[in-house]
C-alpha cells in the first residue's frame with residue numbers, strides 16, 4: 554500500500570525523508586517521497602536549509618496522486634509557510650499524520666513561519682513532542698495532566714482529527730486525544746540515539762494506518778517500533794535505525810554461524826586447551842554489529858583430557874564476557890569477540906612476546922562503591938585496563954581476589970581472530 558511522505562532531507566542520514574522512507578519500507582508499505590527542503594545537517598547541527606518552491610510541492614504530489622492508491626500521508630518538515638499551504642490543500646482528503654517539526658533536536662529552526670503549521674494541523678492526526686505541543690496549544694507542560702489538556706486544546710481550537718502528545722522529553726508516556734477520549738501509552742527507557750524519533754514515529758503511524766489499524770492500535774505499534782529503532786540505533790549517524798528488525802535478524806543469523814564455526818575450531822585444540830580452562834569454565838562471546846551478544850550456553854568445560862561446549866550458541870548466554878565485550882566496544886567498537894582462559898604468568902608472558910597489547914586490572918584497587926554495587930566490577934576492570942594500555946588491548950588479565958579466580962580475556966575483531974590468537978598462544982614457542 555502506498556504511503557505519501559512529505560518531508561525534508563537530512564544530509565546526516567539520521568532524520569527526515571530518509572528515515573521516513575526506511576520506516577515505511579521496513580513496515581512493508583510503499584513510500585512515495587515528496588521533498589520539501591534540503592537541510593545542511595550533521596548529527597551535531599543544522600547549518601541551514603533550502604526550501605523548494607511551493608509549486609514544486611504541488612507538482613510532485615500531483616504526479617503521484619492520480620497514479621497510486623494512497624492509503625495515508627505523513628507530513629514532516631515543511632520549511633516554508635508557502636509549502637505548508639500547498640501541502641494542506643493537496644492532501645486534505647487523505648488520512649494525514651502530521652509531525653509539526655519546528656526545530657531540529659539540536660535546536661535550529663526548520664520552518665520560516667511557525668504559525669503556518671496550523672493550516673496542516675486542521676484535519677490531521679498531529680504528533681507533537683512537548684515543546685511543539687506547548688507552541689501549538691500555548692500551554693506550559695509539566696505533567697501528564699498538562700499533556701492531556703494541551704492535546705485537547707490543539708484538537709478543539711485547531712480542529713485536529715486527533716492529537717498525540719509524545720512524552721519522550723518528560724515521562725516517556727504518550728497521550729492520545731481522539732473522538733473526545735484520552736488514551737495513554739506508557740513507554741520504557743531505552744538506551745540509544747534518539748535523533749529522528751519524531752520522523753520514525755509519525756511515518757510508522759502512517760504505515761500502520763495504511764494497513765487499516767484503528768488509531769490506538771496504530772499508535773501502540775508505532776511506539777514499540779520506535780523503541781526498537783532507538784535500542785538498535787546507528788552509532789555512525791547518532792540516530793534511530795528504522796531498519797533494525799531486518800538488520801537485527803540478519804546480524805543474529807550471521808553471528809550465530811560465525812561463533813558456531815569458531816567454537817568447533819576451538820574444540821579441536823582439545824588436550825592443549827584443557828589445562829587452560831578455568832574452574833568456572835571458558836566462554837566465548839561474539840557481539841553483532843547492533844550490540845547483541847551470543848555465547849555458549851553452559852560454557853566450555855574440561856571433559857576428560859579434552860574440552861566440550863556444554864550447550865548451544867545462544868543470545869545472552871554469557872553474563873561476564875558480555876559485559877566485558879560491551880564495555881570494550883564503548884572504546885573500540887570494532888572489537889566483537891572475547892574468550893576467557895585460566896590465568897597463567899607463562900601465557901601472559903607469551904602474549905607479550907608475541908607482540909599482543911596486554912593490559913590488566915587489579916581487583917584490590919576496585920573503588921568501594923563499585924565493589925558494593927551488585928554488578929560493575931567487570932566494567933570497571935575493562936575500563937581501567939583500556940585506559941592503562943592507552944591503545945586497544947588484545948589481552949586483559951586480572952590476578953583474582955578473595956573467592957575470584959584469576960583470569961585472562963582474549964579479545965578480537967571477530968571470532969576467528971580470537972581462535973587464531975588462542976592457537977598461537979597455545980603453540981609451543983619456536984626455539
Ligand SMILES: Cc1ncc(COP(=O)(O)OP(=O)(O)O)c(N)n1
Nearest residue numbers: 561568569657658748749750751752
Ligand atoms: C530534514 C529533517 N526533518 C526533521 C528533523 C527533525 O528531526 P529531529 O531533530 O531528530 O527531531 P525528532 O525527529 O527527534 O523529533 C530534522 N532534524 N531534519
Ligand SMILES: Cc1ncsc1CCOP(=O)(O)O
Nearest residue numbers: 833836871872873874875893
Ligand atoms: C566467571 C567469569 N569471569 C570472567 S569470565 C568468566 C566466565 C564466563 O562467564 P560468562 O559465561 O558469564 O560470560
